Amino acid sequence: MLKAQPLDRRDLLAAERGTLYKEAETRIALVYPSPYRAAMSSLGYQQIYRALHAMPGVAADRAMLPDPGAPRGRFDTLETGQPVGSYPMLAYSVAYELEIAGMADTLERASIPVLAAERTNQHPLVIAGGPLTFSNPAPLGPLCDVIVVGEGEQLIVELVQLAIECSFNRDRLWALLSGRRGYYLPHLHGETVPPVAAADDALLPARSQILTPHTELADMFMTEAARGCSRGCTYCVMRRSTNGGMRIVPREVIIGGIPAHARKVGLVGAAVTDHPDIAAIVRDVVDGGRQVGISSLRADKLTDELVGLLARGGYRTLTVAGDGASERMRRVVERSTRASDLIQSAKYAAAHHLKTLKVYMMLGVPEETDADVDELVLLSKELAAIHPRVAYGLAPFVAKRNTPLDGSPFAGIALVDARLDRLRRGLAAAKLGGKVEVRATSARWAWVEYMLAQGESRAGLAVLDAHRAGGSFAAYRKAFAAHDVTPTGPRARVPSSAELVKLKRARIGLAGVAPG
Numbered sequence: 001m002l003k004a005q006p007l008d009r010r011d012l013l014a015a016e017r018g019t020l021y022k023e024a025e026t027r028i029a030l031v032y033p034s035p036y037r038a039a040m041s042s043l044g045y046q047q048i049y050r051a052l053h054a055m056p057g058v059a060a061d062r063a064m065l066p067d068p069g070a071p072r073g074r075f076d077t078l079e080t081g082q083p084v085g086s087y088p089m090l091a092y093s094v095a096y097e098l099e100i101a102g103m104a105d106t107l108e109r110a111s112i113p114v115l116a117a118e119r120t121n122q123h124p125l126v127i128a129g130g131p132l133t134f135s136n137p138a139p140l141g142p143l144c145d146v147i148v149v150g151e152g153e154q155l156i157v158e159l160v161q162l163a164i165e166c167s168f169n170r171d172r173l174w175a176l177l178s179g180r181r182g183y184y185l186p187h188l189h190g191e192t193v194p195p196v197a198a199a200d201d202a203l204l205p206a207r208s209q210i211l212t213p214h215t216e217l218a219d220m221f222m223t224e225a226a227r228g229c230s231r232g233c234t235y236c237v238m239r240r241s242t243n244g245g246m247r248i249v250p251r252e253v254i255i256g257g258i259p260a261h262a263r264k265v266g267l268v269g270a271a272v273t274d275h276p277d278i279a280a281i282v283r284d285v286v287d288g289g290r291q292v293g294i295s296s297l298r299a300d301k302l303t304d305e306l307v308g309l310l311a312r313g314g315y316r317t318l319t320v321a322g323d324g325a326s327e328r329m330r331r332v333v334e335r336s337t338r339a340s341d342l343i344q345s346a347k348y349a350a351a352h353h354l355k356t357l358k359v360y361m362m363l364g365v366p367e368e369t370d371a372d373v374d375e376l377v378l379l380s381k382e383l384a385a386i387h388p389r390v391a392y393g394l395a396p397f398v399a400k401r402n403t404p405l406d407g408s409p410f411a412g413i414a415l416v417d418a419r420l421d422r423l424r425r426g427l428a429a430a431k432l433g434g435k436v437e438v439r440a441t442s443a444r445w446a447w448v449e450y451m452l453a454q455g456e457s458r459a460g461l462a463v464l465d466a467h468r469a470g471g472s473f474a475a476y477r478k479a480f481a482a483h484d485v486t487p488t489g490p491r492a493r494v495p496s497s498a499e500l501v502k503l504k505r506a507r508i509g510l511a512g513v514a515p516g
């Protein structure tokens, strides 16, 4: 039986398949600011691991934030057991805003000054990349020497080559990188983040290097089916305006790259079901006797054939996204999914005996009212009449950089909670309590995410303070006020005079700044 929280590096390595070992002159510590389960579920992290190992004379050794509650001790890499702080370069992959604290934590564990301004050429270089850099990497700035913005598998190779050439000297490296596309040098660029970079199409698809049972997607081989998206949902950083839309990986390349030993295959991408050959690809996987997973199902692209294949491939939950609570809100955010698509999804899920229909929704979207939540209750009745088990994954809307809704205000913690409450009461009144489950992410932490998504570099200083003060919501609220973190962006709302008074009081420590 598997251990619930494997902490020992030897146990983890023994359970892995595909680990890369190599003697090399230069070793890079590839650090993930969340625990092992999350790290090894990240296709980007695995892709960078493989790209670094493919460089002559270079090896990458992984290190992750220890599991919560793990004893504090030496912070070593998995492959060699060497202290992370002894490497000449730490390369981080940061998925989203709340992982910035994990980055600070791992730097402390490695006994490296967390702030770039406090490091010298005696310390390792600290670089970062990953999904967060597609929206707002500015709060990472105070912690990093270099940030790779956007698709990193090509740039990381160039960056490491240049770092070796200049013996990991920061000043010389900065001089070499200055003016090159895709590198954000926080000390030089300040708050002006360079545009998101794209990798050469020839480098697609990203694929798993290591399979392990110790992840959410136990032993699943992940392979990219497409990169980017051709749609234009106005809240999404992966929309068509980012890196030229959707780049499709041919069916034969996807199937040909699956290793013989892989029993589960995950097709990864922002909009996999928009792939023109998706049904044929899933059929190839399932006919090969493998289980299949897809990272993103679009309700308007489901067919009876595709859902039937997914059921054969081991699906138990059909997960789709509606995002806007009502038909009107889906139009507001330019989401092409309609209520009829969600109803049809419920029919497919029921016809193929899938246990659960899961629907992702957002609350607190600009222009939303109580009436939109009431419409969601009505839709729930229709869905529950078709499928015996419906689950909503509800997340508060958080405006991101590089999207048309950048700068839109956060709806407010109280308002999001009130809408959630209204939905729950509506479902109970309609006697749907047992049939429709609501799983909601915290409005408080969504507000923290919002402050970081919309914040400048000083938001990173606030994260460090909050982390050192215990990392609670109250610690973040206090740290944001102390560092004068306020959302900025093209749509940032001009506060009312009452709100200005409230903000002023907050900054001198008299009240919180949390909205709502």
Ligand code: SF4
Pocket: 229, 230, 231, 232, 233, 236, 237, 238, 239, 240, 270, 271
């Ligand atoms: S939300 Fe999904 S469908 Fe919409 S732009 Fe983003 S990836 Fe594409």
